[in-house]
Amino acid sequence: MKKSLFLKTFTALILSSFLVLSAGTAHAKRLTAAVADWTGGEITCQVAVSMLEQELGYRVDRIEFASGTGLWEAIAAGDIDFACESWPSYAEADEVMLNEPLIYDGEVVQEYSGSGEVIAFTSGIIGASDYYVPKYFVDANPDFNGWEDLNKFKDQFATPETGSKGRLIGCAVAGWNCHDQKRLDLLGIDFEAVELGTEVAALAEAQAAYARQEPFLLYFWTPHWFQGAYEMVGVKLPEWKACDKFTEANNWEDCGTGSWPATGWDKDYTINYMNPAVFAKPEMAKAKAFFQKMNLSNDDQAVMINEIDKNGRDIVEVVQEWKDNNKDSWSNWLP
Secondary structure, X not given: OHXXXXXXXXXXXXXXXXHHHHHHHHHHOEEEEEEOOOHHHHHHHHHHHHHHHHOOOOEEEEEEOOOOHHHHHHHHHXXXXXXXXXXXXXXXXXXXXXXXXXXXOOEEEEEOOOOOOOEEEEEEEEEXXXXXXXXXXXXXXXXXXXXXXXXXXXXXXXXOOOOOOEXXXXXXXXXXXXXXXXXXXXXXXOEEEEOOOOHHHXXXXXXXXXXXXXXXXXXXXXXXXXXXXXXXXXXXXXXXXXXXXXXXXXXXXXXXXXXXXXXXXXXXXXXXXXXXXXXXXXXXXXXXXXXXXXXXXXXXXXXXXXXXXXXXXXXXXXXHHHHHHOHHHHHHHXX
């Protein structure tokens, strides 16, 4: 009887210890990720989450958090473990918080010398941004050659909201740091930047104008399904050049018209970025190794964007379908 009781007690202790250890391990492999506020970025993060959870045994909790400097600060503080697909041309905080070379396809594409509060690896997505007009406007106005001619046609772009000025359907979210109005002012473009608050709202406005065959000027980027669905022409803003005196405080007054934000955007080797202390933990080694190898292509993302935004499909379903059908594309991302 005593032996039986001893065995039961011993077994119970072993089982409880196992459960505690299992719970501790599960907790140790738990991560928090910010949900991107545009479809492409959300896809990149869902691809990463599906790999981490399904292939590497992590649990990832998703948190709604607007893009911008505040998100970088939250990651540096450890409130969020990682976020996906930041575009360096928009980030601003990357120059302050990263301290490492950014490597794409084995080559250094950018050097950082900030604090090192955040670490980052390229996501594979390469972005490009510009202001666009519909091709039917260019066809109807053969003397329009780009941004320098916008003022000649500003009456065609004016709205009751902007009065005598032309209208730019500007960067959808303030946290993206596009500085549209400052750019227009520095370049002497007599347009008003109108911020509609979301990607969906900006696209709805552009699509409505396109349906009416009205001229409109739109901030936009690639990769995106919109570029394939509608014939648009970039105005070819001046080539990007960094401003050495880049501060919000002086409103870039010292930068003049030859550098950002009086230029277009740089080619963006987008990055997944994370808290270095979290990803230095031994149990996060596989997650970090995965992010170092992740290389989602523009073409693959564009197909998924089309399925979600145009065909109304669920993002989790679309990413899972891509994952199931493209193992050769992602298997070498795994450690």
